[in-house]
Structures are given as structure tokens and as C-alpha cells.
Amino acid sequence: MRIESLLRHFAPLAMMALLAVAGASSPHAFAGDPTRPDCSRAYTLALHEHGLLYSRQTGKGIDKDIADELIRRSGCRINVVVLPRARIWQLIESGGLDFSLSGISNPTRDSFAGFAWYFSNKYYLLVRRDSGIQRVTDFPRNPQLRLGAIRSFRYNPGANRLVDALDASLRVSYATGLAPLYENLLAGQIHGMIIEPFDYPAVESASLREQTTILEFDDPPVPHGLIMSRQAVPAADQARWRALIDQMREDGTVERIFAQYFKPELAREMTRF
Amino acid sequence: MKTLGQLRDLLLPIAVGLFTLTVVGWLWWHERQSLDANLRADFDFSVRLASTRIEQRVANYEQMLRAARGLFDASDHVSRDNFSAFVDALTQGAEFAGLQAFMFTRWQGEGKAAPILYVSPDSADNRPILGYNLLDNPPRRAAMLQARDSGEIAITPRVKLLTDQPDGPAAVAIYLAVYDRNLPVDGPAARQAALRGWVHTAFRIRDLMASLYGEGIPGVAIRIHDGAVATPDNLLFESHPGADQLPPPRFSTTEYISFPQHSWTLQIRTTPTFEERHSRRSEHIIAVAGVCGSVLLGLFTWLLVTGRARAHARAQAMTRELRESEDRMRHMAQHDPLTQLPNRALFSDRLRAALARARRDRGSAGLMFVDLDHFKDVNDACGHAVGDQLLVAASARMRDCLRESDTLARIGGDEFVVLLPHIDDRTDAELVAGRIRAALAQPFAIDGRELSISASIGIGIFPEHGADDVSLMKSADDAMYRAKDIGRDQLVFAG
Numbered sequence: 001m002r003i004e005s006l007l008r009h010f011a012p013l014a015m016m017a018l019l020a021v022a023g024a025s026s027p028h029a030f031a032g033d034p035t036r037p038d039c040s041r042a043y044t045l046a047l048h049e050h051g052l053l054y055s056r057q058t059g060k061g062i063d064k065d066i067a068d069e070l071i072r073r074s075g076c077r078i079n080v081v082v083l084p085r086a087r088i089w090q091l092i093e094s095g096g097l098d099f100s101l102s103g104i105s106n107p108t109r110d111s112f113a114g115f116a117w118y119f120s121n122k123y124y125l126l127v128r129r130d131s132g133i134q135r136v137t138d139f140p141r142n143p144q145l146r147l148g149a150i151r152s153f154r155y156n157p158g159a160n161r162l163v164d165a166l167d168a169s170l171r172v173s174y175a176t177g178l179a180p181l182y183e184n185l186l187a188g189q190i191h192g193m194i195i196e197p198f199d200y201p202a203v204e205s206a207s208l209r210e211q212t213t214i215l216e217f218d219d220p221p222v223p224h225g226l227i228m229s230r231q232a233v234p235a236a237d238q239a240r241w242r243a244l245i246d247q248m249r250e251d252g253t254v255e256r257i258f259a260q261y262f263k264p265e266l267a268r269e270m271t272r273f
Numbered sequence: 274m275k276t277l278g279q280l281r282d283l284l285l286p287i288a289v290g291l292f293t294l295t296v297v298g299w300l301w302w303h304e305r306q307s308l309d310a311n312l313r314a315d316f317d318f319s320v321r322l323a324s325t326r327i328e329q330r331v332a333n334y335e336q337m338l339r340a341a342r343g344l345f346d347a348s349d350h351v352s353r354d355n356f357s358a359f360v361d362a363l364t365q366g367a368e369f370a371g372l373q374a375f376m377f378t379r380w381q382g383e384g385k386a387a388p389i390l391y392v393s394p395d396s397a398d399n400r401p402i403l404g405y406n407l408l409d410n411p412p413r414r415a416a417m418l419q420a421r422d423s424g425e426i427a428i429t430p431r432v433k434l435l436t437d438q439p440d441g442p443a444a445v446a447i448y449l450a451v452y453d454r455n456l457p458v459d460g461p462a463a464r465q466a467a468l469r470g471w472v473h474t475a476f477r478i479r480d481l482m483a484s485l486y487g488e489g490i491p492g493v494a495i496r497i498h499d500g501a502v503a504t505p506d507n508l509l510f511e512s513h514p515g516a517d518q519l520p521p522p523r524f525s526t527t528e529y530i531s532f533p534q535h536s537w538t539l540q541i542r543t544t545p546t547f548e549e550r551h552s553r554r555s556e557h558i559i560a561v562a563g564v565c566g567s568v569l570l571g572l573f574t575w576l577l578v579t580g581r582a583r584a585h586a587r588a589q590a591m592t593r594e595l596r597e598s599e600d601r602m603r604h605m606a607q608h609d610p611l612t613q614l615p616n617r618a619l620f621s622d623r624l625r626a627a628l629a630r631a632r633r634d635r636g637s638a639g640l641m642f643v644d645l646d647h648f649k650d651v652n653d654a655c656g657h658a659v660g661d662q663l664l665v666a667a668s669a670r671m672r673d674c675l676r677e678s679d680t681l682a683r684i685g686g687d688e689f690v691v692l693l694p695h696i697d698d699r700t701d702a703e704l705v706a707g708r709i710r711a712a713l714a715q716p717f718a719i720d721g722r723e724l725s726i727s728a729s730i731g732i733g734i735f736p737e738h739g740a741d742d743v744s745l746m747k748s749a750d751d752a753m754y755r756a757k758d759i760g761r762d763q764l765v766f767a768g
Contacts, residue, residue, distance in 0.1 A: 049531070056425050056533050084328060084531075086321075151321070151528075170526055174320075176328060177531025180501035180538070187502045189527070 037240040039076035045099040048085045049177055050150075051198035052261045053102050056082055062198070063101040065257045066118065066248075070099075070226070073244055084176040086152035088227075095231025099241075103227035106154055114238040116245035117225035118254045120273040123155045125162070125215040126203060127192040128185065136215050139192055140165050147172050148181035148190035156219035159194050178202065186211060197266065221273060282579045290571025297563025304556045312548065316524040319493045320541050324528045326485045327497075327539070331447070331532065334372065334474055335426045337363050338449040341375070341472040345451040351377070353391050360393035372476050373434055373444070374399045377451075378407055378417075379470040387417070390470070402435040407471075413446055419534055420448040421468050422461040428535045431499045431509055434475055443509045445499075446475035478510040489513075492547030494522075498538040501529060509537070519544055609683040611661055612668040620682035620690055624742045627694035631735055638735040639693035639702035640745050642753035643671065643709060646727045646761040648687035655722065662719045667726065670715075674708040690749075699734050699766060706730045706764050727762035729753055738767035 047054040047063050054061035064080075071078045078099070083091070091097035093112040105115050127133045131145055139145055139162060147166050151174040154160055166172050173190050175181050178199065184190045186207055195203060195214070202208065226245055228238045248254050249271065258267035344359050345351055360375045377391040386406040392399045408414045412429045420427035429446045433439060448471045452458045456467035478497060482489075489495070494513035498504065513519075525542035607619035615623070624640065631638045645667060652660035664687065671689065672681050680692040691709070696702055710728055717724045731753025739745030748767035756763035 057423050059424070086325070087328075151324075170524060173527045173529065174324075175529035175531060175536070176324070177529070177536070179531055179534075180529035180536035183501035183536070184529070189502060 037074045037076055037244060038237050039074060042077040042079060043098040044079045044081060045070075045101070046081050046083045046088045046091070046097050047101065048083060048088055050085070050102070051178065051196070051200075051202060053198050054082070062257060062261055065260070066101055066226075066254070069248060069253055069257070070241075070244065073248070074241075085150055086176065089152050092227055092229045093231070095229050098229055098232045100227040102224045104154055104222050104224055106160075109154075112230050114228040114230060114233070114235070114242070115223075115225040116228070116238075116242035117223040117273075118245050118249055119225075119258065119270045120221035120223040121197050121270050122221045123159045123217050123219070124195050125159070125192055125217065126185070126195045126199075126208075126212050127215060128188065128211055129213050130188075130211075131191040133192065133215065136162065136217055143169070143171070145171070145191040146189070148184055148193040149174055150178065150181075151176060153194075155194055156217055156222045158217040158219045163194070182208060197262065197270065221270075223273065278582070282582065283575070285578050286571045286575035289574040290567050293567035293570050294564065297559065297567055301556060301559045301563065304559055308556060313524065315550075316493070316526075316543060316547070319490050320526055320528055320539075323490065323493075323495055323541060324530055324539055327481070327537070328530050330481060330485060331428075331530075334447055334476075335449070337372075337375070338426060338447060338472050338474065341377070342449055342451050345377075345469065345472070346454045349454070353395075356391040357393045357395060372474050373436065373480070374402070375472075375474045376402075377470055377472050380421075380468045387470070398436050405435055413448075416446065417448050417450075417471055417473075420471060421450045422464055423533060424450060424452075424458055424464055425533045428532045430535075431507060432475075434477060437477075442477045442479050443499075444475055444477045445509075446473055448473040482510055482512065486512075492544050492550055494519075494542050494544050496540040498540070501536040501538060503527070503538045503540055513544060516542065516544065523548060612665050612683050614668055614672075614689070615680060615682040617682065617684040620680060620684065620692065621742065623680045623694075624692055624746070627692055628735055628742055628745070630694065637696050637698060639691075639696045639699070639705070640733045640735070640739075640749045641691035641693070641702065641706055641709075642731040642749045643689040643691060644729045644753055644757065645687040645689075645713070646729055646757075648726065651724060651726070655720075655724070659720050659722065659724075663717055663724055663726070666717050666719060667713060670712040671709050674705060674712050679705075690746075696734075699732070702732050702734060703764065703766075706732060710762070710764065729756040729761050730764045731756055731767065732764070733767040 045067050047061070047067065049056055052061055053063045067078070067080050083097075088097060088100045089109070092100060102119075103109070103113070103115060105113070125133075125136050125139065127139070131139075132142070133139055133145070136158065139147070147163065149163055149172050155163070163172060173181075173184065178193075181190065181193050182202055185193060203212070203214070226241060228241060230238075233241070245254075255267055255271040258271050261267075262270065340363060341356075341359065344355070348355070356377055363375075375393045376389050378387050379390045380387055387408045388404045388406055389402055392403055407417060410432070412432050416427040416429040427448050429448075431443045432446060433441045434444045437444070450464065450471055451469045452464060452467040453469050456463070458464045458467050482495070482497075489512045494516040495510070496503070496508065496512070496516075497510040499507040499509050522542040522544070524547075525540070528539040528541060530537045530539065607615060609616050627638050630636075645664075648660065648663070651663055664683075668681065668683065668689065671691070675681055675691065675693075676695075678694055680694075682690050682692075684690055691705070693702055693705060710730065713726055713728050717726070731749045731751065733739055733745045733749030733752060735745050738748040752765045752767040756765040759765070
């Protein structure tokens with residue numbers, strides 16, 4: 001009798017607890033949970049074409065995989081679009097875009113965007129062998145040499161200094177994608193460009209490997225992450241998305257994604273920082 | 274010392290002038306840098322504007338094609354009217370300006386033609402291209418197959434519009450594949466199997482640029498080349514034909530716009546009108562006003578620094594002039610204007626002083642009255658001018674016969690007096706008088722004439738011929754008259 005009474009009293013609570021446990025595997029069930037992103041509206045996430053990060057041609061890339069994982073884990077409806085990087089930063093600043101990926105911060109960007117880091121990498125200067133460049137510091141000294149860069153890209157402090165100094169003397173040719181820069185590097189129209197590990201497959205093509213060499217900047221690796229527009233995503237929501245990214249790093253998901261594109265050692269180095 | 278002082282006085286004004294010039298120079302440089310920075314920012318803005326606008330416009334075209342693909346994805350059968358109505362609704366916005374035509378081409382299978390099935394607007398210009406097999410056109414075929422395999426847009430290299438003549442303006446076509454909505458499209462092979470056709474559009478580059486910029490960006494010349502490496506052969510558009518003939522640009526740069534598997538190269542440079550938009554007047558005003566101000570400030574400082582010294586120098590000059598004027602006046606008051614010899618007043622002073630000294634020293638002094646004989650005859654015969662010259666010459670000879678301490682004075686027309694303040698006795702006076710007579714006896718050559726004169730001399734000795742100046746003068750004067758009375762050219766002592 002006593003047991004029956006207990007069951008009668010606690011059965012609803014037990015059912016609620018069971019439902020809660022079961023519901024944990026379904027993201028939609030936790031739309032109101034303060035530890036989960038708010039999925040009450042659709043979001044827009046922009047990818048940009050950049051080596052292994054994303055290729056429109058194949059429709060694949062690290063950022064695409066990260067985006068897919070974010071969509072899966074959050075349960076939110078996220079429209080993925082492909083835009084030039086410069087346009088992405090403009091839209092993030094204005095609030096016309098919610099998210100993008102593989103972004104690095106600087107004081108200006110910090111004013112309009114929040115970040116959730118999931119990897120870090122170093123920057124390298126890819127130069128033509130016939131340019132006579134032995135060290136990064138040799139590049140600005142020769143006024144005949146031109147650098148190619150993606151408009152709006154920022155790098156580590158050393159690379160930023162190099163780009164800014166050359167830009168001041170109109171020695172930078174900007175592009176919205178890497179392909180024309182590689183082509184012009186081979187044609188001798190530009191003499192160097194800044195690359196990241198995502199660009200290794202292109203750099204390892206026979207023609208580029210023959211004609212170019214890679215120089216390293218002295219700076220430490222720079223963290224990259226999910227870019228969140230401050231205009232579009234409130235601070236509390238940013239914290240939830242950041243927690244989601246941290247979870248992806250902690251459970252090894254990010255490293256596994258990177259390992260599909262890089263050697264395991266490099267994937268580990270890039271994602272454990 | 275004076276030079277050192279002058280240098281010191283110049284140092285501060287020069288330092289002030291240089292300091293002001295430095296400040297002006299810095300201001301001028303700052304203004305110039307600011308203008309240059311504005312020019313550069315303006316140029317950068319123009320460059321970004323150009324590339325962004327072109328990119329955005331092509332992105333708009335892409336969105337339109339994707340919307341049209343959505344039309345085909347939504348229905349197994351899209352009629353010509355459906356297509357036209359859809360395109361009409363789409364192309365209302367200004368962002369689609371420049372599009373020549375919007376088309377659907379059906380894929381009929383490998384090895385078969387791919388004719389243009391629908392074209393919108395269905396105008397008389399566009400209608401002839403219906404049925405045209407695009408796969409016969411190599412650049413278009415390549416883009417169509419690329420679009421088919423990628424599922425993304427594909428842009429052709431430079432082509433001519435099908436409605437244009439073979440030598441028509443440069444154009445490009447954009448293709449987007451349309452697939453069977455019931456088949457998967459997750460890879461190139463699947464896409465090839467699901468291909469239903471293409472929605473595509475084409476536009477002249479000049480129409481695109483005109484729709485973006487109208488008459489163009491003032492002061493900026495744009496060239497668009499098809500491909501990542503610019504060559505004359507792949508020129509798509511040139512806003513300023515012949516820009517190479519212009520003077521070297523202030524700024525120029527190259528920018529690349531990437532499309533899937535394709536790039537455009539933008540060569541952007543300034544023309545001479547670019548700088549004219551930014552007035553450099555303030556820079557010139559600073560330079561001119563600053564230099565003038567610096568010079569004036571230096572001058573003002575010099576006036577301040579040297580004011581006391583200059584006032585002192587002026588006072589000294591005025592004092593000197595005053596003293597000289599006083600000396601001149603005193604000389605005039607005490608000397609004969611013709612011979613410059615002391616006059617009667619000065620002579621009287623010296624006589625009294627000499628007599629006082631002789632009285633104190635118990636010494637002697639001599640006083641001579643010298644009268645030139647027949648001088649009036651010279652004046653009458655030769656004129657006063659010659660007479661005056663004779664008086665000057667005679668006084669000079671008499672002066673030469675005297676010691677420095679003796680005084681020769683002219684007290685009348687041809688009357689002279691001589692004071693000998695230091696004599697021992699009358700012999701000294703007689704000796705001097707003899708020398709005077711001898712000197713005057715020599716002929717004078719005046720104005721081309723030879724004139725001969727003599728002198729009657731009366732001598733008084735102090736104290737024996739007079740105890741004071743008045744009595745001594747009278748004694749000597751009387752003696753001189755006696756010399757004249759006894760036949761002139763004589764020497765007579767008083768007493």
C-alpha cells in the first residue's frame with residue numbers, strides 16, 4: 001500500500017525525469033535550455049573559399065564540416081552561404097550575417113564580433129625563388145617586389161606589419177580568392193603571398209613547388225574560430241555557441257575533422273592550443 | 274667687438290625666424306601628408322568600390338539564376354509563359370540592369386544539341402537566338418559543362434552576345450545547371466545524370482559598367498581583363514581608352530575578382546583630374562603665409578633686440594653732430610671766415626691770457642701789428658677776388674713764420690696782429706718780424722699774376738710798452754702807424 005502510494009506520488013516525477021534524460025539526445029527538446037543556443041530563429045552562416053577550408057568546386061572543406069557539426073549539435077536551422085571574405089566582415093559588422101568561420105580577431109573586429117576558438121595556425125610567406133628573398137624582412141626592402149593578398153584578410157603581427165607597410169606604398173595586389181594570386185605568382189606579376197596550412201595542397205602542385213619557397217614568420221600560431229556578429233547574436237547566445245564549440249574541441253570532434261585534411265600530428269598541433 | 278655684437282644681435286632674430294620656418298615647414302608637411310592620405314584613402318575607396326560593385330552585381334546575377342533554378346526545382350514542367358513571367362518579376366530591380374537576355378537551354382542528352390528553349394525578354398532582338406545550339410560554341414560549352422559538374426555558376430571567358438555582330442563589344446555569359454528534382458546531385462557524376470538544362474544570362478561588360486557607374490568614377494580609369502594575368506588580348510573593358518598616353522598616375526593598383534574557376538583582373542589608375550578634385554590651396558596658403566610670417570617675425574625680433582643699441586647709436590650721432598655744430602659755431606664766432614685766422618675777439622682773449630701768464634711768470638710777451646702796404650691798390654687793380662686770395666696766401670706765409678704757441682689774427686681788411694707769448698726780449702720779436710717781412714717780400718703768384726707786397730710792422734713788448742692789453746695794443750698800433758708814416762715797409766718798435 002505504501003509502495004503503491006509512493007508510486008502514485010512519484011510516478012509523474014519519474015516520468016518527467018525519464019523524458020528529460022531521453023530528450024537530452026534530441027537538441028530540439030532543449031530549445032529553452034540556457035546552456036543550449038537559442039534556435040527560435042534561423043541563422044545565416046557564411047563560408048569563404050580558401051584552400052582546404054572550403055571549395056565551391058567540391059562543396060567540401062573544414063569549415064563546411066564544422067558548420068555541419070554546429071547545425072547537427074545545435075539543432076538550429078542555419079542557412080549556409082558562400083561569400084567573399086571582405087563581404088563577410090562587412091555583413092558581420094552590420095549584423096546582416098550571424099556567423100562565419102575560421103576568423104581571427106583584432107581590436108577593430110573585437111568591437112563588432114565575438115569569437116569561439118577551435119584551432120590555431122602559423123602563417124608563412126610564399127615567395128618566388130627568383131626574387132632573391134632569404135628572410136621575410138628582405139621583402140619590403142626590394143621596391144620591385146609586389147605581394148598578393150586577399151582583401152580584408154589579417155594575419156599574425158609580423159605578416160600584418162609586412163602587408164600594411166607594402167600597402168602604404170601600393171605594393172599589394174588584392175584579390176577576392178587565392179586562385180588569381182597563385183596564377184600571378186607563377187606569372188611573376190606578384191612575388192609573394194601569405195599562406196596558411198589550408199593552402200598546402202595548392203602550394204604542393206608541381207609548378208608552385210618548383211618556382212617558390214616558403215619562409216616562416218617568427219610569431220606564434222594565431223587562434224581562429226567561429227565569428228559571431230555582436231549586432232545579430234546577443235552576448236548570452238554567443239556564450240552558448242562558444243560552449244558548443246568548446247564541447248566540440250573537448251570531445252575531439254574538431255581534431256577528427258582536421259585529421260581528414262591534415263596529417264594527424266598537424267591536426268593535433270592545430271586543434272590543441 | 275662691434276662685429277661680434279652685431280652678430281649677437283642677429284642671432285636671436287635668425288633663431289626665431291628659423292624656428293618659425295620650422296614650425297611652418299612642419300605644418301606644411303603635415304597638411305601635405307594629410308592631403309596625400311586623403312588622396313590615398315579616396316583612391317582606396319574607389320578601388321574597393323569598383324571591385325565590390327562588380328562582384329556584387331555578378332552575385333546579383335547569380336542570385337537571379339539560382340532563383341530561376343528554384344523555379345525549375347519547384348515544377349516538373351516550366352512553360353515559356355511561366356519562365357517569362359518569372360523573369361519579368363525578377364528583373365524589375367536596378368541591380369539587374371545591363372542584362373541582355375535571360376535564357377533556359379534544355380539538355381537533350383550526350384551527343385545531342387542543346388538549343389536555347391526560352392529567352393526573356395521575348396523581344397525582336399532576342400527571338401532569333403531561340404534554338405541556337407550553345408554546345409557548338411566552345412567557350413560556352415566549357416562553361417556549361419563546368420556548371421553542370423559543379424552545381425555552381427560558371428562564367429565564360431570573353432565572348433560576343435549571340436545577338437551582336439562578330440566584332441561586337443566584349444560580353445560574358447553565366448550558366449547555372451538545372452537538375453531533375455527527383456534525382457540526387459551529390460557529385461559530378463550524379464549531377465551529369467540529373468542534368469535537365471541550364472538557366473543562363475549574358476551581358477556586355479560595358480553595359481554592366483555603365484549600369485554601375487554611368488559616366489564612370491571621376492579621375493579613375495578602370496580596365497578589366499578576362500583572366501588573372503592581364504594582356505591586351507583579354508581586355509574586356511576600358512573606361513578611358515588611351516590612358517597609357519596620360520602622365521604617370523599618382524596611384525595605380527591591380528585587383529582580382531574571383532568567380533568559380535575564373536578571375537577578372539581590374540587595373541585601376543588615377544588620371545590627372547583625380548588630384549584636381551582635392552584642392553591643395555590650404556597647403557599653398559600655409560607655405561606662403563608661413564614664410565612671410567617667419568620673415569616678418571624675424572624682422573620684428575631684430576627690431577626689438579637692436580632697438581636699444583640703435584637708439585644709443587642715434588643719440589651718439591646726434592650728440593656728435595651737436596658738438597660739431599657747436600665747434601663750427603664757435604669757430605665761426607672766433608675766426609675770420611676768409612683766412613680762418615683768429616679774429617679780434619679770440620685774439621683779445623689769448624692776449625689777455627698771455628699777458629696774465631707773463632705777468633705771473635714775470636716774463637715778456639710781444640705784440641705785432643702788421644699792415645699790408647698798398648693792399649687797396651691790389652684790390653682796385655685786380656679785383657676783390659684776387660685781393661682775397663692774396664690775403665689768404667699772405668696769412669699762410671706769416672703763419673709759417675711763427676711757432677705753434679704764437680697767434681696770428683686778422684683784425685681788419687689788411688691788418689693782422691701777431692702775439693708772441695714767450696719771448697726773452699725785443700730781439701726775439703724783431704727776429705720774427707724780420708722773417709715775416711722777408712716772407713711777404715717774396716712775390717705772390719695769384720690767378721696767373723705775380724703780385725709783390727710789403728708790410729709795415731709795429732711792435733710792442735710787455736711789460737715795457739704796456740702793462741695791459743689795451744695799452745700794449747695801442748702802443749703797437751701807434752708803432753705800426755709810425756712805420757707807415759716813415760715810408761712803409763718798415764719795422765718800428767713802440768716807445
